[in-house]
Amino acid sequence: MTGFLKLLFRNRLAAMGAVILGAILLLVILTPILPLQNPDVTATADRFQRPLSPGHLLGTDHLGRDLLARLLYGTRLSLIVGVAAALIAGIIGSAIGITAGYFGGRLDNIVMRGVDMLMAFPYILLALAIVAALGPGLMNALIAVAAVNIPFFARNIRGITVGLAGREFIDAAKLSGMGHTRIILTELLPNVLPVIIIAMSTTVGWMILETAGLSFLGLGSQPPQADLGSMLGEARSSLITSPYVSLVPGVMIFLIVMSINLLGDGVRDALDPRLRSGALSRPLATTLVSGARRPVPPARDGLLQIADLRTQFHVGSRIYKAVDGVSLSVRPGECLGIIGESGSGKSVTALSLMGLVASPPGIITGGSVWFDGRDMIGAPYEDLRRIRGDRVAYIFQDPLSTLHPLYRIGDQLAEAIQAHHKIGKAEANERALQLLRDVRIPNPESRVRNYPHEMSGGMRQRVGIAMALVNDPAVIIADEPTTALDVTVQAQILMLLEDLRRERGLAIVFITHDFGVVGQLCDRVAVMYAGRIVEEGPTAEVLARPSHPYTKRLIACVPELGQGRREMAAIAGLPPVVSDLPPGCAFAPRCDKASDSCRKGDIALSGSGGRAVRCLFPEEALT
Amino acid sequence: MGSYIIKRLISAIPVLLGITIIVFLIMAMIPGDPATAILGSYATPENVARLNRDLGLDAPLVKRYFIWLGNMLTGDFGRSYSLNRPVLDEITERFSATLILAGVSFVLCSILGILAGVVSAARQYGWADKLITLTVLVGISVPSFFLGMMMILLFAVNLRWLPVSGMYAIYGGGDLPDLLRHLIMPSLALSVVATGVIARLARSAMLEVLRQDFIRTARAKGVPERRVIMGHALRAAMVSIIPVLGIQAGFVLSGSVYIEIVFQWPGIGRMLVDAILTRDILLVQGGVVFVAACYVIFNIIVDVAQGMLDPRIKT
Numbered sequence: 029m030t031g032f033l034k035l036l037f038r039n040r041l042a043a044m045g046a047v048i049l050g051a052i053l054l055l056v057i058l059t060p061i062l063p064l065q066n067p068d069v070t071a072t073a074d075r076f077q078r079p080l081s082p083g084h085l086l087g088t089d090h091l092g093r094d095l096l097a098r099l100l101y102g103t104r105l106s107l108i109v110g111v112a113a114a115l116i117a118g119i120i121g122s123a124i125g126i127t128a129g130y131f132g133g134r135l136d137n138i139v140m141r142g143v144d145m146l147m148a149f150p151y152i153l154l155a156l157a158i159v160a161a162l163g164p165g166l167m168n169a170l171i172a173v174a175a176v177n178i179p180f181f182a183r184n185i186r187g188i189t190v191g192l193a194g195r196e197f198i199d200a201a202k203l204s205g206m207g208h209t210r211i212i213l214t215e216l217l218p219n220v221l222p223v224i225i226i227a228m229s230t231t232v233g234w235m236i237l238e239t240a241g242l243s244f245l246g247l248g249s250q251p252p253q254a255d256l257g258s259m260l261g262e263a264r265s266s267l268i269t270s271p272y273v274s275l276v277p278g279v280m281i282f283l284i285v286m287s288i289n290l291l292g293d294g295v296r297d298a299l300d301p302r303l304r305s306g307a308l309s310r311p312l313a314t315t316l317v318s319g320a321r322r323p324v325p326p327a328r329d330g331l332l333q334i335a336d337l338r339t340q341f342h343v344g345s346r347i348y349k350a351v352d353g354v355s356l357s358v359r360p361g362e363c364l365g366i367i368g369e370s371g372s373g374k375s376v377t378a379l380s381l382m383g384l385v386a387s388p389p390g391i392i393t394g395g396s397v398w399f400d401g402r403d404m405i406g407a408p409y410e411d412l413r414r415i416r417g418d419r420v421a422y423i424f425q426d427p428l429s430t431l432h433p434l435y436r437i438g439d440q441l442a443e444a445i446q447a448h449h450k451i452g453k454a455e456a457n458e459r460a461l462q463l464l465r466d467v468r469i470p471n472p473e474s475r476v477r478n479y480p481h482e483m484s485g486g487m488r489q490r491v492g493i494a495m496a497l498v499n500d501p502a503v504i505i506a507d508e509p510t511t512a513l514d515v516t517v518q519a520q521i522l523m524l525l526e527d528l529r530r531e532r533g534l535a536i537v538f539i540t541h542d543f544g545v546v547g548q549l550c551d552r553v554a555v556m557y558a559g560r561i562v563e564e565g566p567t568a569e570v571l572a573r574p575s576h577p578y579t580k581r582l583i584a585c586v587p588e589l590g591q592g593r594r595e596m597a598a599i600a601g602l603p604p605v606v607s608d609l610p611p612g613c614a615f616a617p618r619c620d621k622a623s624d625s626c627r628k629g630d631i632a633l634s635g636s637g638g639r640a641v642r643c644l645f646p647e648e649a650l651t
Numbered sequence: 652m653g654s655y656i657i658k659r660l661i662s663a664i665p666v667l668l669g670i671t672i673i674v675f676l677i678m679a680m681i682p683g684d685p686a687t688a689i690l691g692s693y694a695t696p697e698n699v700a701r702l703n704r705d706l707g708l709d710a711p712l713v714k715r716y717f718i719w720l721g722n723m724l725t726g727d728f729g730r731s732y733s734l735n736r737p738v739l740d741e742i743t744e745r746f747s748a749t750l751i752l753a754g755v756s757f758v759l760c761s762i763l764g765i766l767a768g769v770v771s772a773a774r775q776y777g778w779a780d781k782l783i784t785l786t787v788l789v790g791i792s793v794p795s796f797f798l799g800m801m802m803i804l805l806f807a808v809n810l811r812w813l814p815v816s817g818m819y820a821i822y823g824g825g826d827l828p829d830l831l832r833h834l835i836m837p838s839l840a841l842s843v844v845a846t847g848v849i850a851r852l853a854r855s856a857m858l859e860v861l862r863q864d865f866i867r868t869a870r871a872k873g874v875p876e877r878r879v880i881m882g883h884a885l886r887a888a889m890v891s892i893i894p895v896l897g898i899q900a901g902f903v904l905s906g907s908v909y910i911e912i913v914f915q916w917p918g919i920g921r922m923l924v925d926a927i928l929t930r931d932i933l934l935v936q937g938g939v940v941f942v943a944a945c946y947v948i949f950n951i952i953v954d955v956a957q958g959m960l961d962p963r964i965k966t
Contacts, residue, residue, distance in 0.1 A: 041788075141665075141669070142669075144666070144669075145666060145669030145670060145672075145673060146673065148666050148669070148670060148943065148946070148947055148950075149670065149673070149901075149943050149946070150901040150902070150904045150905035150942065150943065150946050151901060151902060151905055152902075152905035152906060152908055153904075153905045153923075153939055153942055153943060154673075154939075156905075156908065156923055156924075156927065156935075156939065157674060157677050157678075157935065157939045158677055159927060160677075160678075160923075160926070160927040160932070160935040160939075161677045161678055161680045161681050162680065162681075163930075164927065164928065237794055240794065241794065241796065241909055244794075244796050244909065244912075245908065245909070245912060245924050246924070246928065247924065247927060247928075260796065260797060260800075264800060264913070267800055267803065267804060268804070268808050271804050274797070274800050274801075274804075275801075278794070278797035278800065278801070281794050281797060282792055282793050282794065282797065285792045285793075285794070286788070286789070286792035286793075289788070289791060289792050290788070309775060309776075309858070310772060310773075310775055310857070310858045310861035310862055311861065311862065311866075311867070313870060313876040313879070379867075382871065384867055384870060384871055386862070386867075409876070413873050413875060413876075414873065415873070416870065416871055416872065416873040417871060417872035417873035417874075418873055421871070421872075422868075422871040424864065424867075424868060424871075426864070429863065429864040429865065430864040430865055430867070430868045431865055431868065432865045432868070432869065432883055432886075432887070433865065433887065433963065434886055434887060434890070434960070434961060434962065434963075435883075435886075443872065443874060444872040444873070444874075447872055447873045447874045447875065448873055479962045479963070481962075481963055495868075495872065
């Protein structure tokens with residue numbers, strides 16, 4: 029509770045709302061003992077006194093009544109009526125909701141049908157109908173406003189009750205022979221009460237406004253009694269000559285409603301855990317690049333060269349070093365595998381290349397990505413956009429969430445072409461169709477009109493591949509494209525990628541956690557652990573003679589068909605959290621061979637001839 | 652799609668019946684003898700008896716309901732006592748004025764609200780976002796009737812830019828430009844709160860969508876950012892925005908009562924308030940049923956729009 033209040037008042041707007049509302053409430057409570065004039069005593073000689081005139085701080089109205097006194101008594105009345113309406117609506121609505129939700133069945137059905145009907149009315153219209161039947165008057169306005177809000181409470185509270193009614197503690201209470209009334213009062217009510225109170229506090233502003241509205245129309249409080257609404261309604265006739273008479277009650281209604289809204293928003297934000305972590309910020313069009321970054325020249329030759337890339341996530345005061353100094357390169361027609369467990373930084377590496385890491389919280393703090401002789405990190409958005417999807421294309425995992433759910437797949441393919449080439453819609457569609465044939469989708473003519481949810485996982489992944497191929501890119505970055513698929517489909521997709529690579533001379537960067545897949549497809553492989561490369565080399569050599577203990581263990585995770593001799597071994601422990609890495613080797617805590625020297629200082633990635641390892645005690649010494 | 656529309660129309664029938672039952676029951680709550688209430692306490696007994704017979708009030712409740720319902724279905728909403736003309740004629744005449752006001756306000760709040768929400772989300776934490784958030788906060792807190800009065804004071808009385816009230820100028824008006832000049836203030840005043848509510852929802856819906864994987868895919872394809880926001884993201888966000896548009900349409904429609912009073916707009920809201928004050932029960936009854944029925948039909952349109960927008964909804 030104190031944590032909640034702290035969170036609430038850290039929100040400056042909510043605190044402001046609380047202060048304003050508190051001040052108004054205090055004034056209203058003190059009204060009877062303040063030295064005010066009688067709000068209903070008319071003095072026609074003193075009519076329309078301006079504000080700050082002697083004896084009348086806020087002036088007088090058309091009957092010479094003191095506006096300050098009328099304002100405070102009117103506010104009092106409006107607040108009392110609004111709160112009363114909220115209480116009545118809350119209590120009756122919740123009672124209906126709990127009853128319907130607890131007993132369920134036909135009773136629930138009938139009650140909720142009625143609630144639906146009531147909610148089919150435009151809100152104020154129903155209140156007008158009720159006032160029409162009961163006749164104008166403040167009490168009737170109160171009843172009308174309360175009545176139209178009952179369905180809101182009934183529906184919300186019923187929903188929560190239905191969820192609770194199926195829980196064990198209710199069953200236990202039933203078995204112990206408790207009566208329905210007792211179960212509702214002692215078991216259910218305490219659990220729904222907080223929700224009722226929150227719903228009341230968020231709707232009370234509306235109810236104050238609605239009763240004021242009815243009074244404004246002349247259907248609520250009747251003279252001489254006046255709430256804020258009828259004050260405003262009466263002031264309307266003198267709006268042009270004496271606007272302050274309208275301004276006084278109008279501003280007060282505004283302040284009350286705004287302070288309640290501010291407070292309500294604050295309460296909701298403080299209760300919503302998603303906002304608490306600040307996770308609701310949207311990613312920018314490109315990943316942010318730290319101003320302190322300096323370009324790093326490429327160390328090796330290749331089509332795409334990554335030089336000392338560093339990508340971090342800044343969440344609150346914590347810094348997660350997801351990619352911490354990675355250098356790699358791919359040549360035309362080559363397939364480079366990047367392998368590691370989840371959280372090793374392999375996907376972040378892949379996304380960093382074209383500035384696609386979600387940012388905030390992601391930020392590239394160092395290094396370069398060279399493509400076509402240009403450093404893509406920190407390149408202007410438009411330059412980056414021209415290369416994305418045209419020269420460097422991505423294939424993502426799980427195409428159900430990575431394809432737009434509301435666009436036909438043909439349109440999504442055509443759009444990828446038209447983003448880079450000024451060609452007509454018909455031509456783009458024709459090309460899209462051809463690509464669907466290339467990735468061997470059966471009946472492409474009818475498939476182009478499908479939505480993603482109408483296709484199978486394997487078909488969707490083929491669409492994802494077709495979309496990457498659409499502009500004949502030089503490099504394809506495939507981020508776990510087969511992980512979500514079953515084994516047969518996975519094999520088909522890998523074969524397809526292999527064929528395309530041979531036919532088109534594509535360079536592929538293949539991200540995976542599966543050494544089996546690497547063995548099938550990749551010429552070279554880099555093993556990542558905790559944001560760094562720990563071993564690198566030609567796939568065959570790394571597979572045959574793994575040098576880093578982690579690589580060896582990772583290979584041991586892959587089952588071999590028909591050979592029961594090797595022992596399958598999961599790697600004990602979990603990959604480290606990259607916000608707080610110990611010095612030395614990050615794998616040391618899980619490694620059998622680790623000694624004290626492994627836990628001191630940086631260990632360099634060393635080796636020669638494209639083969640390198642970051643280990644003091646490698647399994648195989650590299651020459 | 653066609654069968655979906657028909658299905659929705661059929662499902663509206665019980666709701667429409669429910670509305671008539673609720674209105675009928677509310678009106679049956681009128682304390683005392685309605686005929687005396689209508690005619691006043693000085694009415695002669697013969698007049699009271701005749702009115703009771705005219706209103707069919709001497710029959711039992713259920714029978715009265717079916718007579719009333721049957722009459723309405725044949726277009727007979729009864730006769731207004733205060734205006735001495737058929738209720739339906741008065742309603743249709745007044746409703747067209749309300750429809751212009753509420754329709755323009757609804758279009759305004761939809762466009763402005765969605766636009767504000769999209770800009771706010773796309774520029775999250777930037778100055779535009781802060782400005783919009785603050786404006787929205789003020790906008791949803793200000794009572795429309797008070798706002799309308801202040802607008803009259805500023806734009807009509809002090810600056811003399813716009814006419815004070817009414818739908819057409821009394822002399823020499825009546826054409827479209829005249830109507831538009833009279834529409835500006837009331838439609839703005841009526842749309843402010845709804846604009847704020849829609850802007851808030853659109854902002855959070857956009858923020859939710861922009862974090863989805865398919866937005867990253869669009870960016871990875873090289874789709875220009877403007878298209879990512881206004882196309883991919885907004886299209887997906889509309890799925891959660893449209894139902895709220897339907898709810899807000901109800902608020903705009905019924906909120907026009909206040910605006911019609913403030914701006915002397917000859918719409919159905921003002922008619923209802925006058926009818927309540929003159930105890931013209933048949934006029935109130937007919938007006939409420941008519942507006943509520945229109946709202947139900949509007950909600951079907953919203954549902955159908957939703958179905959057309961989201962192919963995942965089985966139609």
